[in-house]
Amino acid sequence: MIPFADLVTQHARMRSELEPVIAEVMFGCEFVLGRRVAGFEDAFAAYSGAAHGIGVNSGTSALHLALLAAGVGPGDEVITTAFTFVATVAAIGYTGARPVLVDIDPETLTLDVRQIEAAVTPRTRAIVPVHLYGHPADMDPILAVAGRNGLAVIEDAAQAHGAEYRGRRVGSLGDAGCFSFYPSKNLGAPGEAGMVVTNRPDWASRLRRLRDWGQAGPYRHVERGFNYRMAGIQGAVLGVKLRHLDAWTESRRAHAARYDAEVSGPDLKPIPVRPWARHVYHIYAVRARHRDLVAEAFHRRGVETRVHYPSPIHLVDAWTDLGYPAGSFPQAERAAREVLSLPVHPELTAEQVATVAATIREISAPAHSASSRVRVGARSPRRAAS
Ligand SMILES: Cc1ncc(COP(=O)(O)O)c(C=O)c1O
Numbered sequence: 001m002i003p004f005a006d007l008v009t010q011h012a013r014m015r016s017e018l019e020p021v022i023a024e025v026m027f028g029c030e031f032v033l034g035r036r037v038a039g040f041e042d043a044f045a046a047y048s049g050a051a052h053g054i055g056v057n058s059g060t061s062a063l064h065l066a067l068l069a070a071g072v073g074p075g076d077e078v079i080t081t082a083f084t085f086v087a088t089v090a091a092i093g094y095t096g097a098r099p100v101l102v103d104i105d106p107e108t109l110t111l112d113v114r115q116i117e118a119a120v121t122p123r124t125r126a127i128v129p130v131h132l133y134g135h136p137a138d139m140d141p142i143l144a145v146a147g148r149n150g151l152a153v154i155e156d157a158a159q160a161h162g163a164e165y166r167g168r169r170v171g172s173l174g175d176a177g178c179f180s181f182y183p184s185k186n187l188g189a190p191g192e193a194g195m196v197v198t199n200r201p202d203w204a205s206r207l208r209r210l211r212d213w214g215q216a217g218p219y220r221h222v223e224r225g226f227n228y229r230m231a232g233i234q235g236a237v238l239g240v241k242l243r244h245l246d247a248w249t250e251s252r253r254a255h256a257a258r259y260d261a262e263v264s265g266p267d268l269k270p271i272p273v274r275p276w277a278r279h280v281y282h283i284y285a286v287r288a289r290h291r292d293l294v295a296e297a298f299h300r301r302g303v304e305t306r307v308h309y310p311s312p313i314h315l316v317d318a319w320t321d322l323g324y325p326a327g328s329f330p331q332a333e334r335a336a337r338e339v340l341s342l343p344v345h346p347e348l349t350a351e352q353v354a355t356v357a358a359t360i361r362e363i364s365a366p367a368h369s370a371s372s373r374v375r376v377g378a379r380s381p382r383r384a385a386s
Pocket of ligand 1: 058059060061084085087088130156158159179180181182192193194
């Protein structure tokens, strides 16, 4: 099987770089924050084009704290996309605010900027665009709506390390950018970790306090904070891995270009990249009209696939109480039915990439398409009836 992710290979290749820094944390006992975390905060903030980096224990915590720094609280509304991982809306929920969903652009699957302003009410405090799959959201119009309405912009860049919007790195475009270093992310920690980056010094000092029990100094709790600190071992490993990130991203982009050249036909459609975007392909997805069947065809040829995500937020069980019935966000609902993610990680061998590309070509071919419909018809009542 060509695996969807392969951290075993990544870490085996890096063993000689990783072991010394892990040992340093272990035997130096700088387990929570510390010099390795501080070094990584500076390096990753600079990488993202931001002045400050605040290391935390997950991408979700990063979003939660950034929203608090924006002054979001109970009774407020925060606008975000209907098609994202649940963490985006969960973090809004943690503040006591209500997530207000907006449909996606049918091409890039990020916030449809034409629909944002209609969702603004007197209670709206912030917009959270998500750079989904590693493709930036269309930030200029989002920042313009925010500017006109006095709203904060918190970028959910959990999937978009190093992605660029019109030549500028994501995370540094709004008031704050939130990254996840969950192990399988483009830059992954050996455990949970995240970071807020910001160019606002006032936000940076508040965020540092909030992640560490609201302390302004030892046991001086000037506000109610959280235990959201980044662990030393995460900072140490992430600092080493950051040196490889650009090369890894280039591999992802090269694999994606190879796959894009093969996607065609009625059953498989590419997800376009805007000319202003540098996509970092945390996820390489295609649209598949008969997704289950196409996924099965990939599996038969030894290619592991995933679905990111099978349900838009408003139809996820835990979030139905937001009150949006099915049909509210047609593009998000369609994407949830059609998207299929293929392996694009940098550890893929040339042979594996060639196999994935050949499989895409084969599945795109009209002959396969016709035969697949027959097989779909055998199983699916809807097709059988047509
Ligand atoms: C879009 C998005 N937002 C937020 C998160 C939350 O990050 P974490 O898992 O580090 O809490 C993730 C990743 O899991 C994500 O994909």
